[in-house]
Amino acid sequence: MEYYLDNAATTKISESALKAYIDTATTYFANPSTNYKAGQNAKLKLEETRDEIAKILDVSSNYIYFTSGGSESNSIILSSLLWNNSPGEVIISKIEHASNSEFARILKEKGWKVSTIDAPQGFINPNKLKSMMNDRVRMVCLQYVNNVIGSIQNIEELVKIVRLKEKEYNRKIHFHTDAVQALAKIPFSLKELDVDSASFSAHKFHGPRGVGILYTRLVNQQPLSKAGGQERGVRGGTENLPAIVAMSVALKEQLGTTTIKPSCYDRIYDLNLYLRNNLHTHLLSPRGNYSPYILAFSVAPFPSEVFTRMLNDKGFYVSSGSACSNNVKAKGESILKAMNYSSELSKGSIRISLCDKTTKEEIVAVVNEINNLYDSVVR
């Protein structure tokens, strides 16, 4: 028996998304940039899909761009800063995905001031952001749902701070959020968040790999690759239409057509609660404002790498936040340290992540296995 509980890493593509992929690849194989009928049909299908997705997200389709995924979406936004005439300051959280935090290093090299804002226990303090704002800040980049422990930032409040400062300095400040772990996982309204841009990735909600969404209200968005000017110049390169259509199908499947709240949200919430109430291990995920799809805990002082290996052998696939290595520190571990968790807790961190297909039986089984192992080898 195999139990896949690493859905924050990636999800299995849904059957209907896969079917949509194959159907689209077969029916709409022509390049949407061509002028003949088949190409124009593909173009129509592309725009139709864009409209569908825009409708689900309840935003204008003018703000929706298709990319290769969350990392590219993030990179497009951050790289656009490099086109500014003179470098300014960017505020970025310490718990960002590597596609943001690594890009910040490039900005630094190019003369930008990169100010990092910490997130104790996974949460950014709005007052702290307020105190860091100044008239040199051009962009604020804060993740929506953290991929390591599932904490949800109060983006609306954080954006409000930035909007107030915009008025005070009388200049635009770009607010970008990486919402890869939020879409089709937690209820939210993109409109109400009032961010300038947000990134999404299809394979986190049972869509295919290599496709994602960049939502941006910026008019003169600079691309990473110009190529043939596709996606209104924001993302050059022939559109990955089969994947885009499959993504739309997967999204609809998770959300339905009218609401931004996943249809299985309440059930997942209960499963998460069951985990929280029954695991003998040390809970790392926050007790409030968390995504029910992610649960992090620590088996410290036992190394998580060994613990997950033991779980793997029993058929449970979960993520180890830390590598048992002196040479390479796992991402999760450094993110946890940035959240002020002790080194020991971080080294023992393990993440379980759920999806709509996760059953109560699976959760009961993994809880039993973790508790058995924890009680026998750690305690």
Added chain:
Amino acid sequence: MGTRLYLVRLGEISLKGLNRPFFEKKLKNNIKTKLRPYHNMVSKQKGRLFFEIDESCSREQCDLAFSTTFGVVGYTEAVRVQKDMDKIKEKVREVLANSTFSNEGSFKVETKRADKKFPLSSYEISCELADVVNESFPDLKVSLKNPTHTLYIEIRNSTYIYTTMKSGPNGLPVSTAGKGMLLLSGGIDSPVAGYRMASRGMKLECIYFHAYPYTSDMALEKVKMLASKIAPFLQGTRLHVVGFTEQQLWIKSHSEIDETTLMFRACMMKVATKLAHKYDGTALVTGEALSQVASQTLDSMAFTNTTTDMLIIRPLVGMNKEEIMRTAENIDTYKTSILPYEDCCVIFSPKHPLTRPDVEIENAHYEKMGIDELLDKAVEETVTYDFFANGKEKLYSEEEETTANLEINPLVQE
């Protein structure tokens, strides 16, 4: 079917006295093993071996055979011609045309006249052939001290002509100096220790202690890769993998936390000793370097020595890390060694290991653990992997491997 001729320079072996044929024969056979399955003929003359190898054997395989066999000081592809000045000149023109000689820089002709009956002296031969070089490359100046290009002439039973000399690994042929058991850890040092002892002619088998799930299977794969990398230098080797989980847990629960590393060492030595007896080894080889880590202090090593009656050889004991790393890079084990798969789990590593153990106290503590039965079990359950001299692992699931499908692993060329 044509052949290619290789000339091999021998170093230390040529200085041997009455047992020189023994060393030469080993060297010849060691090279031949790596040239399989291609036909080759070997002849020897003082200080040289000549290999005539079927030309269907790739140059890569020939290079690997010579560059990884201890006892080879240098080697080159050469052409042979009769001992006749006109014929030599004609051949030299041919060789130059296919060589790296160009009009850039300087050159030298180096003649070795082993056959003293040849009418011209070395100097005269060099002069005449320098003229031939000048015909083809009129702009090339002579430089005896620091030439860009060198034309080598050796007058022996025939004349041998070549323009490059690649260096071999020196040392003495493997299997001329008994057998040792190498404790291979997955780190940077132990493959180098094996390389060093093999360079003195020692035959080696490797031992690795695997504590799954506390160490990952990737760590085992890494050690297998290392065994495969050093196998050509070792003329093939065996890797004995000792399952050590139960034993490590026993040690952890039956000894003082600060002593666990020492107790592991003691247990590993005892298992290695048993394996050495089983496989006719007469020494244990480790990658220890003095004071590199807590378990490699003088006192710790002294304690380790008391845990076995076997000779422990530590070829790296006086080497600095940089020197060891340089060798690891030369033999292409470094990249593998630094892969991030630990060979010992942190839960077995004390924060403050004992660095100045008292031999008597530690031996008493060892006895108190009562682990001997578990160690016997570890020896019994050892799993062995074989690696051919070309680095390839022998797969037992397949039918008896034919020599024809022995592929050569790409190895670093000096």
